[in-house]
Amino acid sequence: MRQGKDKLQGTLEMLVLRVLASSGELHGCAISDRIADISADALRVEEGSLYPALHRMEEAGWVTSDWRASDNNRRARFYSITRRGRKRVDQVQRDWLAHVEAVTRVLKQA
Amino acid sequence: MGAFRRFASLFRARSIERDLEDEIRFHLEERARRNLVAEMDPAAAARRARDRFGSIDRAKRGMRAAHTPTAADAVMVAMSIGALVLATAMYWRAATHVYDLGPGVTPPVPLARLTPQYTMAARQAKIQGTVRVRCVVVKSGVCRDVTVIQSVDPSLGLDGAAVQALSAWRFKPARVEGKAVASRVFVDFAFALR
Numbered sequence: 001m002r003q004g005k006d007k008l009q010g011t012l013e014m015l016v017l018r019v020l021a022s023s024g025e026l027h028g029c030a031i032s033d034r035i036a037d038i039s040a041d042a043l044r045v046e047e048g049s050l051y052p053a054l055h056r057m058e059e060a061g062w063v064t065s066d067w068r069a070s071d072n073n074r075r076a077r078f079y080s081i082t083r084r085g086r087k088r089v090d091q092v093q094r095d096w097l098a099h100v101e102a103v104t105r106v107l108k109q110a
Numbered sequence: 111m112g113a114f115r116r117f118a119s120l121f122r123a124r125s126i127e128r129d130l131e132d133e134i135r136f137h138l139e140e141r142a143r144r145n146l147v148a149e150m151d152p153a154a155a156a157r158r159a160r161d162r163f164g165s166i167d168r169a170k171r172g173m174r175a176a177h178t179p180t181a182a183d184a185v186m187v188a189m190s191i192g193a194l195v196l197a198t199a200m201y202w203r204a205a206t207h208v209y210d211l212g213p214g215v216t217p218p219v220p221l222a223r224l225t226p227q228y229t230m231a232a233r234q235a236k237i238q239g240t241v242r243v244r245c246v247v248v249k250s251g252v253c254r255d256v257t258v259i260q261s262v263d264p265s266l267g268l269d270g271a272a273v274q275a276l277s278a279w280r281f282k283p284a285r286v287e288g289k290a291v292a293s294r295v296f297v298d299f300a301f302a303l304r
Binding site: 027028029033044046047048049051052053055056058059060061067070072074075076077 | 112115116129130132133134136137139140141143144162163164165166168169171172173175176177
């Protein structure tokens with residue numbers, strides 16, 4: 001149960017980091033939309049869980065945040081990826097793809 | 111580094127709380143605004159934003175937890191403070207330690223000496239003898255804590271003359287392993303009438 005939850009959190013973090021790596025500075029709402037858009041709505045995260053993940057990643061030094069005015073002139077917190085974050089997402093993505101590939105092989109041949 | 115920041119966050123709990131409230135409020139308003147673009151009525155847009163967000167309380171708990179120091183953080187901070195205090199104490203001791211002359215200590219060398227003068231009263235009283243004075247030669251070569259160890263006559267001014275004279279001396283400081291250190295020095299001033 002615990003492990004399942006960690007895995008899910010790890011996946012969310014990977015997706016967020018990947019979106020930030022390609023899109024620059026975004027606030028949480030925009031990050032959520034990017035993930036939903038790219039996955040054609042297949043991955044719609046419960047948005048409340050996005051923020052603890054962002055704050056954890058900021059503590060870990062993978063993202064930084066900055067309060068700025070949004071495009072409709074509201075005070076919003078914008079996140080961007082750090083160099084450590086980029087390294088992290090490259091690593092996690094490699095592991096993830098290797099894992100998926102292995103599982104797929106089994107599914108096809110068993 | 112993270113440990114220190116999480117520890118420091120204990121002291122700015124209020125601003126963290128305000129930030130996370132603001133962040134969640136912005137999110138819900140922004141989501142409602144984006145829903146409205148998709149032609150929902152405002153109430154429905156706000157309701158959909160809330161639904162999509164899930165539990166606000168859970169989100170807040172998770173956000174707070176991200177900034178809360180762990181036991182490991184506390185140990186890390188305590189150890190760092192301990193190491194800093196220890197290093198400061200050692201540095202302070204090394205910087206202020208006064209060496210007695212002996213093996214391993216290159217003695218200080220007087221560069222400028224001043225000879226004490228007889229006072230009128232002592233000359234008239236025909237007082238003679240040796241005043242032994244002690245001082246600490248600090249790293250800059252000047253004398254501090256000049257004290258009479260062996261007096262000849264405290265009332266007629268010879269002790270004072272000796273102290274005044276030694277206070278004016280300048281030294282090349284003592285050295286330990288090539289580094290200037292403070293050292294304790296004894297000087298005898300002989301007062302003799304001719």
